[in-house]
Amino acid sequence: MEEKRNKELLLEIKDLSVKTGDKQLLYGVNLNVKEGEVHVIFGPNGSGKSSLVSAIMGLPDYEVVSGDIRFKGKSILGLGLTERARMGIGLAFQHSPIVEGVSVDILLRAIAKDNKIVDEITKETDLKEHLNREVNVGFSGGERKRGELLQLLAQLPQLVMFDEPDSGVDVENMGLIIKIIRKLLQKDLPIMKRKNSGIIVTHSGTILEKIHANVGYVMIGGRIVCSGSPLDIFDQIRTNGFARCAKEARENERFQV
Amino acid sequence: MDSLDVQRKQGRMKDSKYDKKLKEEISALDRVGFDTKGEAERSGSFLVINNKEEESLSREDALIILPITLALEEYPWVKDLLFSLVNKDKDKWTKMVAEEEQIVGSFIYVKEGVKVQFPTQSCFFLHNEGFDQILHNVIVLDPGSKLDVITGCTTGNLVTRGRHIAVTETFVREGASLSYTMIHDWGAKTLVYPRTAIKVEKKGSYTSNYVALTKVGEIQSNPVAYLSDEATVKFSSIIYGRPGSLIDMGSRVILKGRGSSGEIISRVVSKRSRIISRGYIEGGNEGTKGHMECNGLLLDKKSSIYAVPELEASHIDTELSHEASVGKIAGEQLNYLMSRGLDEESARSLLIRGFLEGGIKGLPRNIQDRIDAMIRKATSKESI
Numbered sequence: 001m002e003e004k005r006n007k008e009l010l011l012e013i014k015d016l017s018v019k020t021g022d023k024q025l026l027y028g029v030n031l032n033v034k035e036g037e038v039h040v041i042f043g044p045n046g047s048g049k050s051s052l053v054s055a056i057m058g059l060p061d062y063e064v065v066s067g068d069i070r071f072k073g074k075s076i077l078g079l080g081l082t083e084r085a086r087m088g089i090g091l092a093f094q095h096s097p098i099v100e101g102v103s104v105d106i107l108l109r110a111i112a113k114d115n116k117i118v119d120e121i122t123k124e125t126d127l128k129e130h131l132n133r134e135v136n137v138g139f140s141g142g143e144r145k146r147g148e149l150l151q152l153l154a155q156l157p158q159l160v161m162f163d164e165p166d167s168g169v170d171v172e173n174m175g176l177i178i179k180i181i182r183k184l185l186q187k188d189l190p191i192m193k194r195k196n197s198g199i200i201v202t203h204s205g206t207i208l209e210k211i212h213a214n215v216g217y218v219m220i221g222g223r224i225v226c227s228g229s230p231l232d233i234f235d236q237i238r239t240n241g242f243a244r245c246a247k248e249a250r251e252n253e254r255f256q257v
Numbered sequence: 258m259d260s261l262d263v264q265r266k267q268g269r270m271k272d273s274k275y276d277k278k279l280k281e282e283i284s285a286l287d288r289v290g291f292d293t294k295g296e297a298e299r300s301g302s303f304l305v306i307n308n309k310e311e312e313s314l315s316r317e318d319a320l321i322i323l324p325i326t327l328a329l330e331e332y333p334w335v336k337d338l339l340f341s342l343v344n345k346d347k348d349k350w351t352k353m354v355a356e357e358e359q360i361v362g363s364f365i366y367v368k369e370g371v372k373v374q375f376p377t378q379s380c381f382f383l384h385n386e387g388f389d390q391i392l393h394n395v396i397v398l399d400p401g402s403k404l405d406v407i408t409g410c411t412t413g414n415l416v417t418r419g420r421h422i423a424v425t426e427t428f429v430r431e432g433a434s435l436s437y438t439m440i441h442d443w444g445a446k447t448l449v450y451p452r453t454a455i456k457v458e459k460k461g462s463y464t465s466n467y468v469a470l471t472k473v474g475e476i477q478s479n480p481v482a483y484l485s486d487e488a489t490v491k492f493s494s495i496i497y498g499r500p501g502s503l504i505d506m507g508s509r510v511i512l513k514g515r516g517s518s519g520e521i522i523s524r525v526v527s528k529r530s531r532i533i534s535r536g537y538i539e540g541g542n543e544g545t546k547g548h549m550e551c552n553g554l555l556l557d558k559k560s561s562i563y564a565v566p567e568l569e570a571s572h573i574d575t576e577l578s579h580e581a582s583v584g585k586i587a588g589e590q591l592n593y594l595m596s597r598g599l600d601e602e603s604a605r606s607l608l609i610r611g612f613l614e615g616g617i618k619g620l621p622r623n624i625q626d627r628i629d630a631m632i633r634k635a636t637s638k639e640s641i
Contacts, residue, residue, distance in 0.1 A: 057596055060588070085598035093596075097589045101611025110607055111597045134611070155597050 009073070010035050010197045011056070011159055016067035018055045025051040026222045028067065033159070036194035038185055040208065040230045041201045043219035044242045049201040050094055052219070053161040056199075057091040058084045071159065090157025092148035094164040094201075099135035104147060107135055112154040121153040125180060141168030142177075149180040160184045161199045166207045178210045187211065205234040218245045282384070282413055289409025289440040290627050291380035297623050300404075301377035303363045306384050308391065310361060319371035320404070321364070325393055328364030335364065338395055342426045342454035342483070350450040354393050354424045362393040362423070365406065367433075372403035376621055379406065383421055383447065384413040392423040398433035398461075405436045405621050412444035418474075419444060425453045429461040429488075438624050440631070441469040441476065445501075449473060453480035457488040459514065465492045466617050467506070468628055470635035472499035479507050479535060486514035494523040495616035495628075497609075497635050498530030498560070507535020507565065512545035512575065521549040524616030526609055527560035528641070537567040540575025547576070553583035554612055556605075556641070602638045610636035 011033040018026040026048050033039055043049045055062040056069055058081045068075050076084055099107070104127070108118045122128050127150055136144055145165055152160060162181060169177055186194040200213065208230055216230030218237070226233065226245050236245055275283065283304075284293050292299060301322045304312040310324035321328075328335050345355035354360075363379050383390050398404055412419060421443070429435050443449060457463045463482060482490045492508035510519035521536040538547035553562035568577040586608050594604035613632050620628065634640065 059592055059596070081592060081595040082598060082600050085596055091596055093593070097587070097593050099590050099593065099608070099611065101613075101615040102607055106607065106611075107594070107597075110594075110599055110603065151597055 008034050010071065011199075012068075012070040013056070014068045014070070016052075016055065016069060017065040018051055018062050019065050020051075020061045020063065024065070024222065025062070026055065029222075029224055031217070031224070033197045033199065035197055036186075036191060037215070038198040038200065038211065038213040040205070040213040040216045041199065041219055042203065042205060042216060042233060042237055042242070044203060047219045047242075048222040049203075049219050050163050051222070053091055053163050053199060053201055056159075056161065057081065057089060085155065085157070088158035089161070090152045090155050090159065091161045092145070092152055092163060092165055094167070096136050096144055096148055098137050100137060102135050103132050104135055104150070105131035108151065108154045111151055117154055117156075121150060125150055125153070126176060142170050142173030145169050145177055146173060146180070149177060149184070152184055153180060158195060159197050159199070161201070163201045164203070165200065166202065166204065178207070181207075181211055185211070205230075205237065208234055218242060220245075279384070283382075285414075286380050286382065286409060286411065288631075289380065289411045289442050290407040290438070290624065291378050291409045297378075298375040299378050300373045300375040301365070303365070303377070303379040304382065305361060305363070305380070305390070305392065306382045307388050308361045310363070313363070315377075317371070317373055319368040319402075320373050320377065321366040321368075322377065323364045325360055325362040325364045325395060328366070328395070332366070335395060338397070338426060338428065339393065340424070340426075342456055343424050343452050347452065350422045351424060351452050353422055354391055354452070357391050357393075360393045361391065362395070364395050365404070366397045367399060367402040367404045369399040370401040373405070376405040376407050376624060378408070380409045380411070381421065381423070382411060382413070383416060383419045383444070385419070386416050387418050389420045389422065392421075392425075394423060394425040396425070396427040396435065396437075398429050398435050400431040400433060402430075403434040405438070405624065407438045407440070407624050407627075409440045409442070410449070411442040412447055417444040417446045420448045421450070423451045425451065427453070427455040427463070429455065429457045429463050431459045432461060433458075434462045436464040436466070436620070438466040438620060438628070439468070440628070441467075441473065442471045443473040443476075445472045446474040449476040449478070451478045451480070453478065455480065455482040455490070457482060457484045457490055459486045460488060461485070462489045464490070465508070466620060466628070467492070467494040467496075468617070468631060469504065469506075470495070470497040470613075470631055473502050473504070475503045475505075477505045479505075479509060481509040481511065482519065483511045484514050484517035484519065487516045488514055489518050491520045492522070493617045494525075495613045495632070496523070496525040496532060496534075497613065498525065498527040498532045500529035502530040504530065505533040505535070507533070507537065509537040510539070510547060512538065512540050512547055513542060514545075515542045516544040517542065518546040520547070521551070522616055523551050524554075524613055525552070525562060526554045526556060526613065527562050528556040529559040531561050531563075533563045533565065535565045535567070536579065537569070538577055538579075539569040539571060540577050541571045543572055543574040545572065545575040547578070549579035549581075551579070551581040552612070554609065555583065555585050556609075602641065606636050606638045606641050609641055
């Protein structure tokens with residue numbers, strides 16, 4: 001029984017604490033994501049949401065102090081960025097860097113297994129005119145987000161992490177962004193056939209109206225302070241703000257804070 | 258002088274003169290943009306092997322391409338141009354050129370108002386080990402004319418040592434426009450001392466593109482451009498210093514004329530090499546503008562880049578600016594690419610390639626393609 005449960009777990013985070021320099025960013029975070037599931041992490045700015053996905057991706061500034069990150073049943077703590085990406089972990093950055101001199105087209109072809117994938121996705125995403133531009137150079141907020149998703153489409157990770165995919169995106173771009181996220185999460189496949197999982201980091205949550213998520217969390221001060229149905233949590237946040245959620249969590253002692 | 262007379266004196270290389278090996282080496286000169294197979298559209302061609310002019314050919318009546326000695330016979334005024342821009346006593350290399358009894362070099366001349374459609378190619382090929390190639394070249398564009406030149410300088414397959422010493426004096430007359438692309442691909446221990454000066458007359462324009470991506474012993478080159486009223490100049494260089502190379506490269510722009518403007522862009526990459534990247538702009542008249550961008554990338558701890566951007570304003574109404582940066586590849590960019598599954602070498606290769614490609618843009622298609630191909634080769638995972 002235990003064996004079977006582990007098999008469908010894609011990502012397992014156990015008591016994870018992370019720091020950068022002398023500053024601790026995460027305290028004892030636990031999170032399990034099964035194949036085909038989408039998890040949403042809410043929280044105010046600076047609460048540790050981005051740190052969590054960055055640590056899962058393996059960005060070098062995020063040092064794991066204790067705990068474990070297991071992907072497909074194996075600890076990935078000793079693995080670098082490249083290995084993690086090749087195992088199937090992908091991240092749409094919140095603040096992607098500009099990469100002068102490297103065109104979107106060249107980068108996509110370097111990421112994708114073959115050129116056919118690139119030809120297909122550029123057709124689908126209406127980004128043909130961007131191909132010859134340098135990555136993120138002079139891109140608007142929405143263009144940056146689209147560019148991130150386009151790279152993920154070329155990479156095709158099994159665990160897709162989106163760090164604020166909807167912030168700074170205008171209405172025009174929003175539709176396309178939702179469409180690509182749905183594609184990355186295989187939302188058009190029957191539930192049982194979905195293998196890809198997602199972690200969406202957001203502080204607004206409007207994206208949930210278009211993308212169904214299974215579990216929601218609130219992070220405050222580097223800790224997950226409550227979890228539950230994503231829409232319920234989002235409603236609570238809208239009515240009472242993040243602080244109330246944390247307070248209730250403390251009062252109820254349901255979660256260790 | 259009737260142009261047909263001149264044309265008759267221009268000869269084409271006779272392949273039969275060369276043994277098989279040399280023929281093969283000549284046909285490989287396309288690596289520096291010198292086409293011998295008729296694959297690239299060229300308006301003219303000039304080839305020196307060691308110290309002998311082997312080919313001078315023009316496909317246009319108004320484009321004259323001759324060995325310099327022949328040009329001195331045909332056009333007496335050329336004599337006055339020699340050492341009129343470069344001081345023959347400047348250093349021991351210019352003196353060496355001045356003291357040569359039999360001068361060797363190219364003369365490229367476009368007549369008034371003629372805009373030559375396809376590029377002219379030239380190549381200075383150092384074929385024998387340890388050879389001193391000593392050259393004196395002159396380029397003249399008469400008023401209102403236009404020409405693109407691509408020059409490749411290289412050594413034979415087995416040649417490592419040798420010296421290339423060349424004085425090149427270029428005259429861009431009123432309203433004329435010259436783009437001059439030079440590709441260096443020398444032997445590992447070759448010593449290279451070009452001495453180049455350009456005079457750009459009223460409303461003329463000169464664009465220089467310099468590419469050196471392979472191993473060399475030493476290159477020391479500081480081309481200088483003197484600009485008259487409303488003339489423009491742009492120097493772009495991309496340099497990849499290989500282990501053990503010493504490269505001292507920099508352009509000088511003297512904005513003498515009113516409203517003249519100049520730009521210097523250099524992108525240098527150093528891998529266990531020493532690069533001195535210079536730039537000098539002097540704003541010496543009203544309405545002059547100059548801008549310089551010197552960017553350097555260090556690939557390891559044993560690399561060094563000394564960037565020397567200099568601005569000299571000698572008139573109250575001049576605008577001069579510069580940006581310079583030297584550093585290693587940004588970790589943030591490297592991580593970003595690696596998070597997409599690229600290994601570190603591939604990510605570095607892509608970033609170095611992008612860095613260099615940013616240095617030279619907008620050349621005539623087949624020259625740009627050639628340079629882009631060279632950059633791709635030089636920055637492939639295996640060669641970085």
